[in-house]
Amino acid sequence: MFETFLYYLKPVAPLMIFVAAFFDTFIGTGYLLYGFALLATVGMMHMDGMVTVPEIIVAASLGTILASTTNYSIGRWFNHTAWVQRKLDTKPVRTLNRCLDRFGNWWFIVIGRSITFLRPSYALVLGLLHRPWRRFVMYESIIATIWVTFWAGIIILGEHIMF
Template structure:
């Protein structure tokens, strides 16, 4: 029973999922509160179940992450400083603090941009912040490309390996179904906890 539903989902993702994957990852990278990591886990699991080639899925997700972050960078570059000058005082962003942030990005920006992929909400604000702080585009693009490749690759690879475990669990019938349900609940609970922590922060 579980294999039927999971198999149907896997077939759908492999056959029609590329535009959805690209759009969700791109919009999340631009700043939208969308479940990019959860989608990558689902896609990787589906690919593992069908023994599908991960490379096309990796390229689609990577392209969405890279282009979405670059769109955020462009918006930050064009409008970020104006927004900071207009509203920064209300959130404690004075000229001295902005100068400090710019100095930090000038020195460690490549590492910050690459690592931010794995941190919520920095992943969503990565490009906007880098553009607002006038980080050179080429440095941002290189760091962004590396960070996006690592983030997409890690989640797709790990989840595709995890699908082998799901296949074995499914052979246990009722136990397998229970494991799938518990796994889904655990993922949802984790997402809710992270969201609430982010809202409180």
């Protein structure tokens, strides 16, 4: 019975990974979902043959890039409100903007992606700060793909570790 259920889920496994990666990174749900549970689930799907490593990398990368771009767009949209403008007119925000001007967005994206509780919000912050969209998408695409590939490697290595 359960094997039959898994058989019918196999064609949509990459779509499920895409959706899970999106909701893991999206600002509205990213704080509610736990990324390591997703990682374990994807690992089990891979071990069962439901999904291949390239499918994992493509689906998870696209899901997380879409979510981060959505978060960035939400930030850009709310940037124009008076309340947000008052909150952005502070010394720490001006310091952050100067650092981003000096060193670029890439380091902020790497740090935001590396710290679990910042992952859903770093793109929102970059959108609120009105950072260049094309540069954000370029860095986000590269860093998200590297990040997903790293964790896919953890899945593969985890299969070969004998306890």
